[in-house]
Amino acid sequence: MSKINLAAYWASSCGGCDIAIVELGEHLLELAQVADIVFWPAATDFKYADVEAMADGFIDLTLFNGAIRTEEDAHIAHLLRQKSKVLIAFGSCAMEGCIPGLSNLVGPERALRRASIETPSTDNPTGVLPQAQYEMPEGTLSLPRLCGVLHTLEEVVPVDFKIPGCPPNHDQVWKALQAYLAGDLPTNRLLGVDPRTVCDQCPRVREGKIRVKRFQRPHEVIADPERCFLEQGLVCAGPATHAGCGALCVKANMPCRGCYGPPESVADQGAALLDALVASFDGQSDAEVRQIVETIVDPIGTFYRFSLAHSFLQKARALTSWGDDPCASQAATEGETL
């Protein structure tokens, strides 16, 4: 059997998804027997020119992590789509925008100012911002421009499969690769997951009738390690999150944050979590309900921590704003329904 050509890329990402590939550990040796790595900026020295020189469809499989935040990300997404037979949105950023997607709340200018000037660890006395073009005696330096909003990979190019997770669990990555190599791919385009939601894998005790008068954040209480977080008044995204991680966070006594995205038949994770949470309110009057709502700090960051860029909320926002976007091209999102 001839080897397949494998590529991995990072767009706007933290590097965690590349670590998830490295975490394959000894499986990497097995992978090396069946695959040639033809492009992987995080681990190997290839240049964009090397990819441009490839014939179309030369790469069998590309694991694309990171969101589309700059012109460069969008350019490479198009390039890799052209050169790859199968393109996988690898990890939460590529699939649904993830944490960087929350910057869509304020837009690129504000995000740039915050990152380059305002953060406590930044020393920038002249207040200079990164420039798209900068003249030096040696010539002109350039940086890619920021997109008007951060996009998911699928908004920019068609995607064949998605592997959720921030980052994807390495066991699931290996299972997904094996499924690809065996030609045993699911029809629903989602790889590296288990059936149902995180609650299905969560060992905690759910009493089932306990409602909540106020919500607290994880740093404000020491959670009971045996009981359901929601029944302790801690927001847990488990009920609205696809299983696949093995309930890692809840086993470490931290509520699920929702990085595996929504379960199969759910289009909008944040809306599903909001509904699930409200159902547990212990309020018998409008005033009491208002009080409980007020204890939920930062609803967007809580419900859409990973999926804002891919949400109905974002799409609604896009209808009435965001003028010119250097990254908006073919907007390949399929007609999404519930």
Place this chain on the structure above:
Amino acid sequence: MIRPEQMDRRFVEEILAEPGGEHLLTCWSCGTCAATCLVRRFNPAFNPRLILHKAGLGLREAVLSSAEIWACSACDACYPRCPQGIHISDVMRAIRNLAIRAGYEAPGPAAQVDAATCSGCAVCTRACPYAAIERKPQMVNGQERTIAWVDRNLCQACGICVAACPSGAMSLEAMNDAELLTRVAAGGWLEQPGFLQGASDAPRLLAFVCQWSIRAEEEWERLQGLNDEHLRVVILPCSGRVEPAHVLLALSKGVDGVLVMGCHEGECHYQRGTYLGRGKVALLNEMMAAVGLAPQRVRFAESSALERRAFERQVAALREAIAALRPAEISEVRG
């Protein structure tokens, strides 16, 4: 015709001995309860006066086998109006308890669990106003898992659990997501650009209306006639059934505003649904503001038993609020 041999005095004693059934015989059969009852809009055969009367006569079989004893949703609209102060929903519960013991079952409809999809997360068991859902170990595809189980005798088909279920495992035949979305989108209504995009001459509104919030019959009859290209009315069993995802989907398609119409505080037909509807809209509003969408576009409105034309007033108010949002230049171009 009622024959003396059908009258079973022991049946009366059994009801009187059941918690909640104590006041059965104080009923005058005046019919105020039936005149007040909202269930009769959808189930005209349901008549609390008749049930209490038959029960008081000891007509055991006729009462226990009737489908109507299960129809009371304990909204208690009749309770404050009963001149004898009978807590009729309590009497109904006492009768149902006897029926269950005699082997009868509620005819439904009831919420249904898709066992293969359910994770047993307990969101629905907390959501249910009637404690009708429990988690039970069940065999699913050869594997024992603890998942949701609906007690048909307690379920009132309010749909609150269907909305709450975060994995799409819970459904209700007449009010499932697919049907609601069909009603929202029928005739391509959802695919037309909106007023705030400068493409419609007036705001386009989607209204989710609780089936109990509009009490006057003539207003209820008129409701569907209000549908046009600028207004889509979708009836819900309860404002607690509203799905934030449906609201956001509508906004993402260009609908200008969404009205969720529920009952006044304390008047919810399903006890807590109106609070849940309110809570959802409050959180949606907060999130809309954070993302830069005008929160005025989604509104929870209420209607009480004594109000008339509340729906039309709320629609007009929402239209006005949205008209005020459109940038001046678009308004000028469009006149």
